[in-house]
Amino acid sequence: MTKSKIRLAAAAFLTAVLIVVSCAINPVTGKRQLMLMSEDQEVQLGASYDPQVIATFGEYTNTSLRNFVQSQADQMGKVSHRPNLKYHVKVLDSPVVNAFAVPGGYIYLTRGIMAQLNSEAELAGVIAHEMGHITARHSASQQTKQTLGQLVLIGGMIASKTVAQYADYAMQGMQLLFLKFSRDDEREADRLGTMYSSLVGYDAHQMAEFFKVLYKMNLSSNEGGVPTFLSTHPDPGDRYNYVNTRAKAWQDSLKLPSYKINRDPYLKLIDGIIYGEDPRQGYVEGTTFYHPEMKFRFTYPAGWQFQNSPIQVTMGPPDGNALILFTLSGQKTLAAAADTAMAQYGLTPTGSKNIIVNTLPALSVLSTQTSQDQTTGATSTNQILSYFISYNNAIYVFHSVSAQANFNNYTAAFEATMNSFAKLTDASRINVVPDKIAVKAVPRTGTVSQALTALGVKQEKLAEIALLNNLELTDNITAGKLVKVVGK
Numbered sequence: 001m002t003k004s005k006i007r008l009a010a011a012a013f014l015t016a017v018l019i020v021v022s023c024a025i026n027p028v029t030g031k032r033q034l035m036l037m038s039e040d041q042e043v044q045l046g047a048s049y050d051p052q053v054i055a056t057f058g059e060y061t062n063t064s065l066r067n068f069v070q071s072q073a074d075q076m077g078k079v080s081h082r083p084n085l086k087y088h089v090k091v092l093d094s095p096v097v098n099a100f101a102v103p104g105g106y107i108y109l110t111r112g113i114m115a116q117l118n119s120e121a122e123l124a125g126v127i128a129h130e131m132g133h134i135t136a137r138h139s140a141s142q143q144t145k146q147t148l149g150q151l152v153l154i155g156g157m158i159a160s161k162t163v164a165q166y167a168d169y170a171m172q173g174m175q176l177l178f179l180k181f182s183r184d185d186e187r188e189a190d191r192l193g194t195m196y197s198s199l200v201g202y203d204a205h206q207m208a209e210f211f212k213v214l215y216k217m218n219l220s221s222n223e224g225g226v227p228t229f230l231s232t233h234p235d236p237g238d239r240y241n242y243v244n245t246r247a248k249a250w251q252d253s254l255k256l257p258s259y260k261i262n263r264d265p266y267l268k269l270i271d272g273i274i275y276g277e278d279p280r281q282g283y284v285e286g287t288t289f290y291h292p293e294m295k296f297r298f299t300y301p302a303g304w305q306f307q308n309s310p311i312q313v314t315m316g317p318p319d320g321n322a323l324i325l326f327t328l329s330g331q332k333t334l335a336a337a338a339d340t341a342m343a344q345y346g347l348t349p350t351g352s353k354n355i356i357v358n359t360l361p362a363l364s365v366l367s368t369q370t371s372q373d374q375t376t377g378a379t380s381t382n383q384i385l386s387y388f389i390s391y392n393n394a395i396y397v398f399h400s401v402s403a404q405a406n407f408n409n410y411t412a413a414f415e416a417t418m419n420s421f422a423k424l425t426d427a428s429r430i431n432v433v434p435d436k437i438a439v440k441a442v443p444r445t446g447t448v449s450q451a452l453t454a455l456g457v458k459q460e461k462l463a464e465i466a467l468l469n470n471l472e473l474t475d476n477i478t479a480g481k482l483v484k485v486v487g488k
Contacts, residue, residue: 042137043085046104050088053108058093058281058310060111060274065091068269069109069127072120072200076128077105079199081135081192089127093310095276097217101130103137115275115437115484116217117210118470120262124197125207125243132192133185190239194246203259204247208240213470215240267482271439275486279432282308289313292430296391299420300324301413315417322402322410324417329388329395334363337388337395342367345399347384355387358422362389368404383407387418396421435486442481449473455485 073087087105094110101107107130109123117123194204251259277283282291284306288299300306300315307314312327329337334354342349347367355362365386372379383404389396398421400414424430442451448471449462457465466473469483477483 039085043104046088046102046106049102049104050090050106053092053102053106054090056309056311057108057110060091060093060114062091062273064269065114065273069123072124072127073107073131075200076124076131076196080131080196085134087131087134093274093278093281095274095278097214099126099130101133103134105134107131107134111273114270115273116213116468117270118263118266118484119206120266121197121202121204121206121260122210123266124200124202125193125204125210128196129189129193129207131196132189135192136185136188186239187242190243191246194243194250198247198250198254198259201256201260203261204250205244206261208243208247209470211239211243213467216467264482267439267484270437270484273437275435275437278434280434281310282313283432284308290424290429292424292432294392294394295424295430296396297420297422297424297429298326298417300417321406322413323400324414325397325399325401327397327399329397331395334361334388334390334395337397338363338365338386341365341386341388341397341399345369345384357387357389357419360389360391360421360423362387364388385411385414385418387421389421391421391423433488435488437484438487439482439484442477442479442483445479446477447473448475448477451477451483452485455483456487457485461486 069089069091073089077083077085077087082105085105087107089107089109091114092108092110095112096110097112097116099107099109099113107127109126113126114123117126190207193207197207198204279290280292282289284290287302287304288297289306289308290297301317304315304317312325315324315326316322329340331337331340338349338352341347342365347369349365349367352363352365355364365388367384367386369382369384370379371382381404382401385400387398389398398418400410400418402410440455443454444451446454448466448469452462452465452473453459462473465485468486471477471483
């Protein structure tokens with residue numbers, strides 16, 4: 001769909017919205033609330049987001065994990081306020097510690113959060129919390145507010161709105177994933193999370209314990225293309241005490257003989273899960289990006305910010321005045337790839353030539369794009385230098401963008417990056433393996449520090465691995481207790 005068609009469709013949708021604004025009954029509160037979509041429309045919206053989420057972040061393909069998280073959602077869904085809604089839970093191939101939900105019953109957990117959790121009860125609490133956002137229609141309500149004009153700008157590495165559209169193109173429709181819930185919404189999701197997990201027999205106190213772990217972690221960075229849990233779940237006050245209070249109330253009410261924690265079964269479930277970045281999906285050393293699976297490499301300017309995702313790589317200076325976007329074309333020829341890109345971004349080509357990039361056939365295209373600020377009416381023009389490179393039966397694409405007035409300041413950096421694309425033949429760069437969680441039994445009773453050292457954890461990693469297990473280095477730990485360590 002061209003940009004003009006997208007704008008027309010959006011205008012038509014907004015016109016329809018203004019006519020069809022209605023109130024709905026909230027399934028949790030029983031109160032009326034402003035809602036622009038029916039439940040069927042909400043489910044359709046979630047179904048449309050799901051392939052975008054998977055394409056953008058990648059799905060972690062572990063059958064045991066996938067089946068277990070789905071089984072937990074199936075149990076809790078039946079006791080939730082929306083028992084007839086089908087919940088879909090998936091594990092994303094991202095190292096960032098996060099979980100989020102979209103309307104219509106779709107819940108996503110990163111492998112990063114799966115590695116950080118230490119029991120089935122903690123996992124149940126996280127899933128139940130996200131389910132609470134869905135049952136209370138928080139995400140659908142956010143979508144309603146956004147559609148009505150409460151625009152939320154996603155903070156990215158590129159400051160210029162006209163330049164940012166290139167980095168954001170693959171993220172169209174994904175803004176909902178980055179919205180922060182209100183203090184009241186978070187409190188309600190915590191309340192519902194303790195309810196749903198307690199009703200299926202889990203110890204909801206463990207949900208509070210996991211919140212405590214999160215506050216110890218440095219989650220301010222936004223690596224891996226997914227926002228961190230605390231950035232999308234702002235602290236609504238003393239959640240630790242609140243969740244513990246709600247957990248006690250439910251346990252006092254239910255009076256079950258015991259409540260499941262299931263620490264060891266969970267640790268065995270995640271034994272072998274990838275921990276941290278997976279270098280096979282691309283990794284950076286110095287200012288060189290290596291991709292072992294696709295067997296290519298390129299360098300980028302020192303000091304530039306760099307972000308790798310399954311769909312694209314983006315690079316830019318800290319001031320946000322330029323951008324290099326690297327991606328794959330779905331076309332089979334250089335000419336077709338160029339034509340598609342010009343139409344995709346609404347670019348006007350001003351010149352092109354066939355070139356060779358490190359023995360690889362390529363096409364260089366210079367183009368411009370003029371856009372208008374919808375608020376002020378002011379127009380601006382970007383200049384774009386694109387390289388389309390044929391390699392291994394695929395077309396790789398660089399788009400180097402800056403405002404036309406600044407383009408000459410970045411031309412050398414743009415060309416140096418794009419001309420550095422080359423085949424990767426170094427076996428040591430290709431045969432890399434990721435770190436993985438390894439679950440081991442403590443060899444002898446002592447402190448956590450002594451136990452981890454005995455299991456081969458290096459001194460500089462002791463604090464990180466202790467936190468991974470929600471333990472303090474000075475804690476005492478008994479022989480035979482299972483703990484997580486990290487290795488190849």
